[in-house]
Amino acid sequence: MPAPSPDAAGRPARDSVxxxxxxxxxxxxxxxxxxxxxxxxxxxxxPDQVEGARPKKRLGLFFWIAAGFFLLVVVLAIxxxxxxxxxxxxxxxxxxxxxxxxxxxxxDALGRDIFSRVIWGARASLAVGFLSIIFGGVxxxxxxxxxxxxxxxxxxxxxxxxDVLLSFPALxxxxxxxxxxxxxxxxxxxxxxxxxxxxPTARLVRANALIYGQREFVTAAxxxxxxxxxxxxxxxxxxxxxxxxxxxxxxxxxxMVAEGGLSFLxxxxxxxxxxxxxxxxxxxxxxxxxxxxxxxxxxxxxLFLTVLSLNFSGDRIxxxxxxxxx
Amino acid sequence: xxxxxxxxxxxxxxxxxxxLLPGDTATRLCAGAGGQECVDQKRAEFHLNDPMxxxxxxxxxxxxxxxxxxxxxxxxPVSEALAERMPVTIELLLYSQFLALLVSVxxxxxxxxxxxxxxxxxxxxxxxxxxxVPNFVMAMLLIWIFPVTLKIGNATGYTAFSEDPIxxxxxxxxxxxxxxxxxxxxxxxxxxxxxxxxxxxxxxAMARAKGMTPRRVLYGHAFxxxxxxxxxxxxxxxxxxxxxxxxxxxxxxxxxxxxxTYAAIQGQDYVPVQGAVVVIACAYVVVNFLVDLLxxxxxxxxxxARALA
Amino acid sequence: MTDTSPHAxxxxxxxxxxxxxxxxxxxxxxHAVDDVSFVLERGQTLGVVGESGSGKTVLSRSVMGLLxxxxxxxxxxxxxxxxxxxxxxxxxxxxxxxxxxxxxxQDPMTSLNPVMKIGKQITESLRHHLGVDKEEAKxxxxxxxxxxxxxxxxxxxxxxxxQLSGGMRQRVTIAIALACGxxxxxxxxxxxxxxxxxxxQILDLLDDLQRDRHMAMILVSHDLGVVASRTDxxxxxxxGKVVEKAATAELFRNMKMPYTxxxxxxxxxxxxxxxxxxxxxxxxxxxxxxxxxxxxxxxxCRYVQEKCLNEEPPLxxxxxxxxxxxYPVGSAANREALERNTAAGVPVGVPAPGAMSSxxxx
Numbered sequence: 001m002p003a004p005s006p007d008a009a010g011r012p013a014r015d016s017v018x019x020x021x022x023x024x025x026x027x028x029x030x031x032x033x034x035x036x037x038x039x040x041x042x043x044x045x046x047p048d049q050v051e052g053a054r055p056k057k058r059l060g061l062f063f064w065i066a067a068g069f070f071l072l073v074v075v076l077a078i079x080x081x082x083x084x085x086x087x088x089x090x091x092x093x094x095x096x097x098x099x100x101x102x103x104x105x106x107x108d109a110l111g112r113d114i115f116s117r118v119i120w121g122a123r124a125s126l127a128v129g130f131l132s133i134i135f136g137g138v139x140x141x142x143x144x145x146x147x148x149x150x151x152x153x154x155x156x157x158x159x160x161x162x163d164v165l166l167s168f169p170a171l172x173x174x175x176x177x178x179x180x181x182x183x184x185x186x187x188x189x190x191x192x193x194x195x196x197x198x199x200p201t202a203r204l205v206r207a208n209a210l211i212y213g214q215r216e217f218v219t220a221a222x223x224x225x226x227x228x229x230x231x232x233x234x235x236x237x238x239x240x241x242x243x244x245x246x247x248x249x250x251x252x253x254x255x256m257v258a259e260g261g262l263s264f265l266x267x268x269x270x271x272x273x274x275x276x277x278x279x280x281x282x283x284x285x286x287x288x289x290x291x292x293x294x295x296x297x298x299x300x301x302x303l304f305l306t307v308l309s310l311n312f313s314g315d316r317i318x319x320x321x322x323x324x325x326x
Numbered sequence: 327x328x329x330x331x332x333x334x335x336x337x338x339x340x341x342x343x344x345x346l347l348p349g350d351t352a353t354r355l356c357a358g359a360g361g362q363e364c365v366d367q368k369r370a371e372f373h374l375n376d377p378m379x380x381x382x383x384x385x386x387x388x389x390x391x392x393x394x395x396x397x398x399x400x401x402x403p404v405s406e407a408l409a410e411r412m413p414v415t416i417e418l419l420l421y422s423q424f425l426a427l428l429v430s431v432x433x434x435x436x437x438x439x440x441x442x443x444x445x446x447x448x449x450x451x452x453x454x455x456x457x458x459v460p461n462f463v464m465a466m467l468l469i470w471i472f473p474v475t476l477k478i479g480n481a482t483g484y485t486a487f488s489e490d491p492i493x494x495x496x497x498x499x500x501x502x503x504x505x506x507x508x509x510x511x512x513x514x515x516x517x518x519x520x521x522x523x524x525x526x527x528x529x530x531a532m533a534r535a536k537g538m539t540p541r542r543v544l545y546g547h548a549f550x551x552x553x554x555x556x557x558x559x560x561x562x563x564x565x566x567x568x569x570x571x572x573x574x575x576x577x578x579x580x581x582x583x584x585x586x587t588y589a590a591i592q593g594q595d596y597v598p599v600q601g602a603v604v605v606i607a608c609a610y611v612v613v614n615f616l617v618d619l620l621x622x623x624x625x626x627x628x629x630x631a632r633a634l635a
Numbered sequence: 636m637t638d639t640s641p642h643a644x645x646x647x648x649x650x651x652x653x654x655x656x657x658x659x660x661x662x663x664x665x666h667a668v669d670d671v672s673f674v675l676e677r678g679q680t681l682g683v684v685g686e687s688g689s690g691k692t693v694l695s696r697s698v699m700g701l702l703x704x705x706x707x708x709x710x711x712x713x714x715x716x717x718x719x720x721x722x723x724x725x726x727x728x729x730x731x732x733x734x735x736x737x738x739x740x741q742d743p744m745t746s747l748n749p750v751m752k753i754g755k756q757i758t759e760s761l762r763h764h765l766g767v768d769k770e771e772a773k774x775x776x777x778x779x780x781x782x783x784x785x786x787x788x789x790x791x792x793x794x795x796x797x798q799l800s801g802g803m804r805q806r807v808t809i810a811i812a813l814a815c816g817x818x819x820x821x822x823x824x825x826x827x828x829x830x831x832x833x834x835x836q837i838l839d840l841l842d843d844l845q846r847d848r849h850m851a852m853i854l855v856s857h858d859l860g861v862v863a864s865r866t867d868x869x870x871x872x873x874x875g876k877v878v879e880k881a882a883t884a885e886l887f888r889n890m891k892m893p894y895t896x897x898x899x900x901x902x903x904x905x906x907x908x909x910x911x912x913x914x915x916x917x918x919x920x921x922x923x924x925x926x927x928x929x930x931x932x933x934x935x936c937r938y939v940q941e942k943c944l945n946e947e948p949p950l951x952x953x954x955x956x957x958x959x960x961x962y963p964v965g966s967a968a969n970r971e972a973l974e975r976n977t978a979a980g981v982p983v984g985v986p987a988p989g990a991m992s993s994x995x996x997x
Contacts, residue, residue: 168339169569176599285577308455536732
């Protein structure tokens with residue numbers, strides 16, 4: 001068996017598990033080797049058994065649905081100030097009203113409109129998600145490229161640092177930073193989560209930089225005098241971007257969830273000043289046990305759907321751009 | 327070896343971190359009452375005026391002998407407190423991973439038998455969706471469904487395993503499910519994919535050609551070589567989750583490692599935090615080591631390669 | 636499944652009648668094996684020869700029934716001791732495999748389970764089919780390993796495949812295959828993955844074992860040399876079809892297919908002076924999705940005529956020698972065809988117009 005790796009993709013076979021063994025595949029490949037037309041024909045025989053075959057390049061309908069949903073959330077969040085929704089911070093109705101015609105999502109324990117709070121909450125939650133991943137992503141990518149491309153001592157030192165960062169329990173790290181800095185703004189929380197995101201990003205980028213940096217093409221280019229920057233820009237970076245993209249999309253979801261988690265510990269953005277989905281869920285917890293579950297469950301559902309759409313999109317992009325080297 | 331270096335770095339880093347961040351233990355402790363004399367006294371008591379490297383080494387020295395210091399808040403030795411609380415977290419982890427495997431392994435086999443079939447696609451899709459549910463959301467949902475609506479079980483409370491194993495597990499079921507759900511999807515997918523890949527191998531065709539029943543081929547021949555990725559991830563998860571149960575412990579009022587660390591951080595009590603970090607990092611190292619041993623046990627090629635090396 | 640009815644006793648051990656195996660793919664149906672028939676008696680060896688893509692590997696698996704059920708269509712009859720096993724499901728076949736028919740694969744490194752002890756890989760077969768207990772199985776396994784020429788068999792029982800050399804591993808697969816005394820052994824390119832020095836040893840071993848057990852064997856290879864001296868009958872395949880079939884001696888004495896002739900010519904000879912050019916067969920195997928009209932081999936044949944490109948030759952047979960050619964080697968028509976081609980300067984290896992247009996339709 002090949003060396004274990006958690007990312008072992010392996011594509012599903014079309015048929016039952018008792019399909020023809022590798023010999024058939026080899027024979028099929030040998031036929032394919034000779035003739036381009038045969039190759040096309042035989043790839044469809046069982047593309048996952050023929051080496052070098054690529055999966056169908058389609059993002060799929062569900063991808064567009066997921067991406068569309070996420071985009072909708074983003075658009076609503078951005079345009080919140082101009083939307084005809086009630087003021088999220090003001091008491092606009094009786095408290096703990098169930099969802100109905102007047103208040104689509106009902107009202108919370110103080111009587112504020114949950115629907116508009118969800119939309120405004122999106123701003124903070126999304127902001128944390130994006131900012132933290134951009135912050136961590138930029139730093140992590142730089143570290144990863146430096147390590148994977150420059151190799152040698154640079155790599156060792158950087159990767160040990162990343163290892164240390166990784167071994168640090170992520171939540172604790174974020175907790176400590178937020179708590180000790182005593183400030184609970186979007187920026188602080190984003191930076192805390194961003195720091196946690198550095199190490200995984202660096203690992204991913206380094207792995208890819210290694211692969212593409214080892215190519216003979218690169219050695220040849222260097223020997224012709226191409227500068228590092230040029231090679232990085234033209235060879236390494238374009239190849240790192242696809243996996244980095246899908247990883248980042250999923251990471252945004254993780255960051256948003258982490259913000260929610262921090263809210264539970266009272267260490268995220270202050271609920272009194274700004275609504276986030278996380279702190280809405282937390283403030284809804286008491287009501288869960290006495291008669292008004294929607295206060296916690298509606299933002300939960302929205303968070304879930306957003307995370308789902310991000311996960312799904314990131315996953316589809318990864319499959320779409322995953323070029324297996326035959 | 328490299329792991330020891332990492333361990334040292336982690337502990338040093340956390341020391342550093344706690345140093346650099348604003349906030350001073352002595353001041354917090356004396357918040358309100360005591361004034362300057364209190365602060366000075368606390369400083370002397372906890373050697374807070376010594377330079378940092380000195381304090382680190384002193385801490386390291388005692389840590390190696392098992393003395394992780396004393397909490398500034400309640401004067402309880404940290405190691406004692408941790409020893410009290412570790413079993414809770416460990417029980418939660420073991421239980422949750424057991425539940426995750428209970429669901430994911432059979433599903434993986436069923437899915438692999440007819441790859442691309444209905445069961446495969448529906449279970450993959452459902453587990454993928456479950457994966458998107460944050461564990462606190464799952465907690466909210468389960469609390470609402472079971473204790474509140476159906477009146478089954480308690481939202482908080484814990485019975486120690488040593489007192490009553492069954493009640494203990496029962497009290498941990500909801501939080502364990504929250505943790506398990508997140509991992510189920512990953513485990514099932516990994517095992518299923520590996521099984522399918524293994525089934526394409528020649529030795530499986532050979533086993534069939536010998537006349538072995540399909541069941542025997544799947545469980546007796548395909549299973550073992552397909553477990554490597556799964557084991558790797560389970561190991562990594564254990565390491566990761568030891569520090570990751572904080573939220574659930576807080577929600578469900580469990581007195582485990584996470585809850586303890588949280589309380590310490592809240593109280594700016596850095597000694598227990600340091601101790602907890604050490605324990606967590608050690609757990610990670612130990613688990614990785616155990617996973618390595620498990621590889622060797624499972625795959626004779628690795629065993630022999632190591633013997634030669 | 637030892638059928639001792641008179642019906643079984645009069646029938647040949649294995650009779651394959653008009654076997655066709657096709658794969659349903661998204662782009663159409665691939666005819667990997669097309670209308671193959673042959674008869675095999677106890678103790679006989681049939682050699683199946685062909686290039687990659689000729690369908691020889693699919694054939695052996697198809698006869699054994701090892702192919703998946705979905706998207707695979709098998710037609711024809713596979714009569715084993717008088718009973719047609721083509722309709723058998725997996726469970727029924729699992730009684731046949733190992734006990735009646737066995738197979739050894741090309742690459743012994745991948746055909747042995749890397750995490751299972753060698754002894755177990757042999758004994759599990761014994762215990763499943765013959766119901767023997769652990770001790771007896773172990774003893775039998777040891778004897779088997781000794782039979783296949785592995786020194787220190789007791790020790791080997793507890794070892795793993797990666798601890799043995801390639802040749803030894805192949806011996807182990809042979810031991811596994813023969814453990815339950817099957818009547819037919821399918822040897823699918825058994826020596827291709829081995830060192831040249833070991834190849835002869837393995838083939839000799841197979842010979843001996845076969846004789847001792849009076850076992851039938853189907854030896855599949857791309858190498859005419861391998862099958863030349865070790866078979867009773869040879870079947871040459873091309874493009875999924877049988878293109879020539881004859882008793883071995885007769886085949887070499889009197890070959891009729893231009894393809895077989897070309898195969899023979901392409902074997903380098905040790906007597907030739909150094910730097911003699913290797914004679915490869917020009918051109919490529921046929922397009923499996925849309926095979927050309929007419930003879931499959933026509934584009935690469937030095938005797939090709941107009942008729943060959945348009946009409947597919949049927950399988951003719953005379954005195955047990957079958958061939959599929961309009962201008963068989965050794966006939967007058969064949970000589971004339973060659974003269975015409977040489978005069979006209981027809982280049983060999985250009986794909987026939989038929990092949991091009993069918994490919995364009997994909």
